Amino acid sequence: MVRKLSTRRRHPLAGFVVLLFALVVAGGLYSAFRPAVADESGKSDAQLIAEGRQLYEVGCASCHGLNAEGIITERGKNIGPPLIGVGAAAVDFQVSTGRMPMARPDTQAPDKPRTYDEGEVDKLAAYIASLGPGPAIPDPEYYDVSEATDEQIARGGEFFRTNCTACHNFAGVGGALPEGRYAPSLHGVEPIHIYEAMLTGPQQMPVFSDEVLTPLQKRDVIAYIKTLEDQTAYGGLELGSRGPVGEGLWGWTFGIGALVLAAVWIANNGVRAERKKP
Amino acid sequence: MSSSTAARSKAGAASRSTAGVVTWLDERLGIGALTKKQLRKVFPDHWSFMLGEIALWSFVILLLTGTFLSFWFKPSMAEVEYMGSYANLRGLHMSEAYASTLDLSFDVRGGLLMRQMHHWSANLFLASMTIHMLRVFFTGAFRKPRELNWMIGLALLMLGIIEGFAGYSLPDDLLSGTGLRIAQGLMLSIPVVGSYISFFVFGGEFPGDDFIPRLYTVHVLLVPGILLALITAHMLLLVYHKHTQFPGPGRTNNNVVGFPLMPVYMAKAGGFFFIVFGVTALMGGLLQINPIWMYGPYNPAEVTAGSQPDWYMGWLEGGLRIMPNWETNLWGYTLSWNVLIPGVLLLGVLFALLAFYPFIERWITGDDREHHLLERPRNAPTRTAFGVAGMTAYALLWIAGGNDILAYEFGLSLNAITYFMRVAIFVVPVLAFIITRRWCLSLQRHDREVVLHGYETGVIVRSPDGSYAEIHRPINPVRAYELTMHEQHTPVEAPAASDANGVPAPAQGKERLRSRLSHFWYADDVSKPTKEELEAAAHHATNGSHALEDGHGPASGNGAHLGIETSGIVGGQDFGLEQKPKAP
Numbered sequence: 001m002v003r004k005l006s007t008r009r010r011h012p013l014a015g016f017v018v019l020l021f022a023l024v025v026a027g028g029l030y031s032a033f034r035p036a037v038a039d040e041s042g043k044s045d046a047q048l049i050a051e052g053r054q055l056y057e058v059g060c061a062s063c064h065g066l067n068a069e070g071i072i073t074e075r076g077k078n079i080g081p082p083l084i085g086v087g088a089a090a091v092d093f094q095v096s097t098g099r100m101p102m103a104r105p106d107t108q109a110p111d112k113p114r115t116y117d118e119g120e121v122d123k124l125a126a127y128i129a130s131l132g133p134g135p136a137i138p139d140p141e142y143y144d145v146s147e148a149t150d151e152q153i154a155r156g157g158e159f160f161r162t163n164c165t166a167c168h169n170f171a172g173v174g175g176a177l178p179e180g181r182y183a184p185s186l187h188g189v190e191p192i193h194i195y196e197a198m199l200t201g202p203q204q205m206p207v208f209s210d211e212v213l214t215p216l217q218k219r220d221v222i223a224y225i226k227t228l229e230d231q232t233a234y235g236g237l238e239l240g241s242r243g244p245v246g247e248g249l250w251g252w253t254f255g256i257g258a259l260v261l262a263a264v265w266i267a268n269n270g271v272r273a274e275r276k277k278p
Numbered sequence: 279m280s281s282s283t284a285a286r287s288k289a290g291a292a293s294r295s296t297a298g299v300v301t302w303l304d305e306r307l308g309i310g311a312l313t314k315k316q317l318r319k320v321f322p323d324h325w326s327f328m329l330g331e332i333a334l335w336s337f338v339i340l341l342l343t344g345t346f347l348s349f350w351f352k353p354s355m356a357e358v359e360y361m362g363s364y365a366n367l368r369g370l371h372m373s374e375a376y377a378s379t380l381d382l383s384f385d386v387r388g389g390l391l392m393r394q395m396h397h398w399s400a401n402l403f404l405a406s407m408t409i410h411m412l413r414v415f416f417t418g419a420f421r422k423p424r425e426l427n428w429m430i431g432l433a434l435l436m437l438g439i440i441e442g443f444a445g446y447s448l449p450d451d452l453l454s455g456t457g458l459r460i461a462q463g464l465m466l467s468i469p470v471v472g473s474y475i476s477f478f479v480f481g482g483e484f485p486g487d488d489f490i491p492r493l494y495t496v497h498v499l500l501v502p503g504i505l506l507a508l509i510t511a512h513m514l515l516l517v518y519h520k521h522t523q524f525p526g527p528g529r530t531n532n533n534v535v536g537f538p539l540m541p542v543y544m545a546k547a548g549g550f551f552f553i554v555f556g557v558t559a560l561m562g563g564l565l566q567i568n569p570i571w572m573y574g575p576y577n578p579a580e581v582t583a584g585s586q587p588d589w590y591m592g593w594l595e596g597g598l599r600i601m602p603n604w605e606t607n608l609w610g611y612t613l614s615w616n617v618l619i620p621g622v623l624l625l626g627v628l629f630a631l632l633a634f635y636p637f638i639e640r641w642i643t644g645d646d647r648e649h650h651l652l653e654r655p656r657n658a659p660t661r662t663a664f665g666v667a668g669m670t671a672y673a674l675l676w677i678a679g680g681n682d683i684l685a686y687e688f689g690l691s692l693n694a695i696t697y698f699m700r701v702a703i704f705v706v707p708v709l710a711f712i713i714t715r716r717w718c719l720s721l722q723r724h725d726r727e728v729v730l731h732g733y734e735t736g737v738i739v740r741s742p743d744g745s746y747a748e749i750h751r752p753i754n755p756v757r758a759y760e761l762t763m764h765e766q767h768t769p770v771e772a773p774a775a776s777d778a779n780g781v782p783a784p785a786q787g788k789e790r791l792r793s794r795l796s797h798f799w800y801a802d803d804v805s806k807p808t809k810e811e812l813e814a815a816a817h818h819a820t821n822g823s824h825a826l827e828d829g830h831g832p833a834s835g836n837g838a839h840l841g842i843e844t845s846g847i848v849g850g851q852d853f854g855l856e857q858k859p860k861a862p
Binding site for chain 1: 323324325326327328329331332365366367368369370383384390394398401402405406409452453546549550553554557558561563564565566567568569571572573574577579580581582583584585586587588589592679680681682683685686689690691692693694
């Protein structure tokens with residue numbers, strides 16, 4: 001056996017085998033002896049809040065103030081608004097969708113790849129929630145729309161057209177607001193974030209409190225938005241779902257373009273046997 | 279009759295039986311004599327002469343698809359509960375008009391296709407009328423004797439817009455209602471009678487129950503009837519006036535050179551119908567238009583981002599969007615300039631300008647002759663510049679009508695677009711006018727250059743003393759004819775202030791104004807080459823090329839002439855000192 005090994009120790013693959021073996025051993029040892037992963041759920045609220053505060057001081061305090069009291073400029077405008085009383089739902093929406101922290105001061109915070117993972121968002125949310133009472137992160141029963149009935153969806157559509165389309169467009173693809181601000185597209189947004197946005201009214205959006213739209217009505221709206229996402233395009237290509245502007249553009253380019261080309265073709269061909277050379 | 283003889287000359291049972299039918303009809307109805315002349319009506323070949331045909335065929339498609347839609351559409355404001363196939367709206371209360379449009383879209387076989395074809399073809403109908411009108415404008419085809427036909431065409435365009443807007447408003451979806459609300463706002467803004475008009479039209483308060491049925495009658499009976507009548511008049515006048523044509527060898531003001539209706543243009547135009555139909559069907563089948571099920575039923579409390587009218591109303595929408603919010607309060611009554619000016623006056627101004635343009639131009643130019651030959655746009659620089667300025671203004675308003683879409687798609691500020699447009703609408707058309715006019719004059723200069731000195735061959739010849747010249751070759755005579763056969767316009771001169779005896783002429787402010795305008799119109803035109811100039815140029819060209827072949831440099835007499843005349847010379851030492859022949 002030993003002899004066998006020693007004769008093959010110069011085999012071209014020997015190096016790889018040894019490396020593989022060493023990696024497996026090292027990895028196995030690490031997984032056996034690594035420090036136990038901190039279980040977030042087991043942490044006490046106080047611990048979460050304390051860790052959230054630490055994260056806050058690093059990532060948020062430069063705009064929102066060391067105690068989340070907000071920072072006012074000399075001209076009375078916000079660098080960052082106060083966060084006392086905005087609630088955990090606002091933090092979850094802003095940070096989970098990547099809107100916060102902002103990349104730069106701008107008219108509006110766009111959604112972008114998130115900076116904090118879920119555990120960190122929970123800590124930040126716990127810290128902000130501890131500063132004053134505000135809307136909490138909703139329970140899944142209010143935004144889980146997998147079971148929604150046609151009736152609920154139709155009702156949600158009514159609420160959607162009454163409250164949302166004015167800014168987000170009839171198909172939920174977004175629209176412009178004054179001064180370079182905009183209502184973003186609703187396609188591909190997580191149901192929980194739609195719910196939280198209605199609840200907290202981020203940026204330009206008005207707050208749809210539970211008195212205005214009850215939690216179940218909010219769920220119906222979310223259900224309608226989700227059906228918009230995967231609805232069959234009955235009429236063919238949707239041309240951006242932006243209404244008559246897109247249609248006019250296509251009519252003039254594709255429609256008139258094709259017909260004028262046809263006219264050129266008809267006028268140049270047909271009777272003459274040979275084409276006129278200039 | 280001639281048709282039967284022609285048919286008889288062909289062999290075969292089929293043609294014999296056709297001839298039999300034709301003869302039978304001819305003997306009873308006299309169609310041979312009746313149609314003989316019209317069947318030989320001549321159409322000149324040019325693609326731009328077929329733009330109006332797109333509109334004609336679109337109108338036919340509109341009639342066909344519209345008839346289909348009318349079988350199912352119910353123009354009623356009665357409230358019903360929707361129980362059709364589209365789940366997202368089931369159980370909602372809505373007007374019967376909207377519900378029946380949903381049924382048309384989802385529960386009638388082929389209904390959605392027909393709806394979409396109808397809508398696309400309406401868009402194409404108006405678009406093709408517009409480009410047809412632009413063609414007629416820029417080639418001067420509206421001149422005597424066609425002014426009345428121009429006005430009929432304009433009436434067609436205006437009625438087409440009304441018809442399109444009526445159709446857009448009929449389904450009673452959210453966009454329809456929003457559009458109608460704006461239309462009602464326009465009515466209300468008319469001083470004194472505004473509210474009466476609104477109450478009269480809507481049969482009471484907006485939206486009321488009367489308007490949709492009324493609009494339906496207007497949409498399927500009144501306006502299409504007038505359109506049909508006017509299209510007939512338009513085409514009868516076309517036959518009566520004969521077709522215009524671009525100038526060319528053999529094509530004069532007194533003839534029309536082209537192919538006869540039967541059989542050539544019967545095939546070409548008939549074939550074109552199927553192409554138009556095919557394109558419309560493709561669009562109807564593949565491209566979604568007016569998805570009313572997405573908009574939802576009209577509810578005055580709702581509105582959607584991206585509420586725009588169809589394209590032909592877009593410029594009016596743009597006017598409304600960029601207008602500052604001016605209002606005047608007079609004795610307790612409000613004058614809403616913010617709606618009245620862009621919504622009502624703008625429309626009136628555009629159509630009045632277009633309608634009277636032929637007469638305005640005729641007065642300024644003093645040209646009272648008949649014109650059957652078209653002008654190239656460059657040969658009427660001021661008209662072309664006016665046209666382009668008008669198009670520019672239209673385009674700016676158009677863009678302003680979609681300011682929110684632009685702002686969203688391109689990450690711009692809605693307000694910035696609006697402020698820009700408020701200035702641009704006054705400045706940019708003027709710039710467009712100046713640039714177009716200069717451009718046309720430069721093209722005239724270029725034409726003159728090409729006729730006199732030939733085209734640039736791209737062949738550069740180096741002479742023995744080291745200078746370079748590009749060889750120009752004369753263009754072919756056909757082209758030269760086309761470039762020189764337009765007429766040379768002369769401005770109207772103001773009558774002398776006093777006659778030969780020194781008696782001052784009576785007041786003639788109008789005449790002087792006309793003369794000034796006429797000078798503005800024509801005075802900058804580049805004169806086309808005279809016969810002598812052409813001969814001289816031909817002489818130079820021959821001598822010049824000999825000179826080069828003989829080895830004379832550009833510095834020697836003939837060569838220098840060549841260099842200057844061709845104006846393509848590079849590196850001639852005394853080039854800068856030589857005078858280019860001035861346009862007389």
